[in-house]
Amino acid sequence: MPEQQVSPEQLKALQEKIKQMSPEELKEFQKKQCVFCQIVAGKIQSRKIFEDENVLAILDINPANPGHILLLTKEHYSIMPQLPDDEIAHVFMAAKSLSNSMLRGIEVQGTNIIVANGVAAGQRAQHFMAHIIPRKENDGINFVLPQNSMQQAEIEAVGNKLIAALGGTPKEAEKESKGINLDEISKILGAR
């Protein structure tokens, strides 16, 4: 999206306006600003591959490979932690079906499913999406996941922090899972 020229006064007025919005108004405001909400609403054209009540799958206009799908929630969520459990389940059941469709329909030998949360992970849009990328041998994509040998003590320490954040011992985590602090996470990710 081309950046609009905004004077400092206009920016300040806008920030003031956003501050005074109710959560509902803010959500409406975000939707209006969001390219992907416009695509969901049909105001911006896209090549639709699949659609149901909750999700829309379109072809990425900047594909890693031909057939690269963006799977969007119809509802506007800026970041993945905002999605309720039933939406998460629905999105990835759809992702599985779309991956199967790729393997059968366009003669590829594999697929990647990728979600980027935060700029450091490569998230560019302020609308949650999953990428489903068809793969072939020697297709020029070079994902790097290095294998590092870590010290047992470090793994213990990191693991215990995660267990605590998940709400207790691994067995109990499900039952006692505490509410996550969305405000904190949103701040880290620069999403409101």
Place this chain on the structure above:
Amino acid sequence: MKAAKTACLVCQIIESKIPSKKIYEDELVMAVLDVNGAVPGHCFVMPKTHYPIIEQVPDKEIGKLFQVSNKISSAIFESLGAQGTSIFVANGIPAGQTVAHFTINVIPRKENDGVNLQWQPKQFSEEEISTVELKLKEHTKNIGYFEKEEKKPRAHAPKTRPFSEEEDEHFANQMRRLP
């Protein structure tokens, strides 16, 4: 399949025959930290049942696996001070799948952390894109019913095309080379 399961590194982790740091467990799902993670806090989320590829994982378990992954991703933000998280799944060898047991990677991210999950956009002709679009739609038009609860008979059960025995064996061989 039985032989493949015995050789499966992930099944051995789940059965505690190989030690790992468990961070989450319920009836269907287990999540662990691995000594060979890409960065500290790299979590592997996997079904307890041995499914080599995503196609074989029932919808209900897919839902649960990604719900757990999302919770772990949030826990990574809260407790490890990560600037981002990547959720990464590789289906098939060309996609980078190295173990014949469906696994979701949840990876804490920072700037310049040595992980690369980016791609260069490619250009294709209008004709190529339209052909791919039509072929995909031919297959996606049958999607529409997900098994959100327990298993029920499906009117449009998709034909499964699991890996052949040799492919499974190939995976097993690859796994034996892993430390």
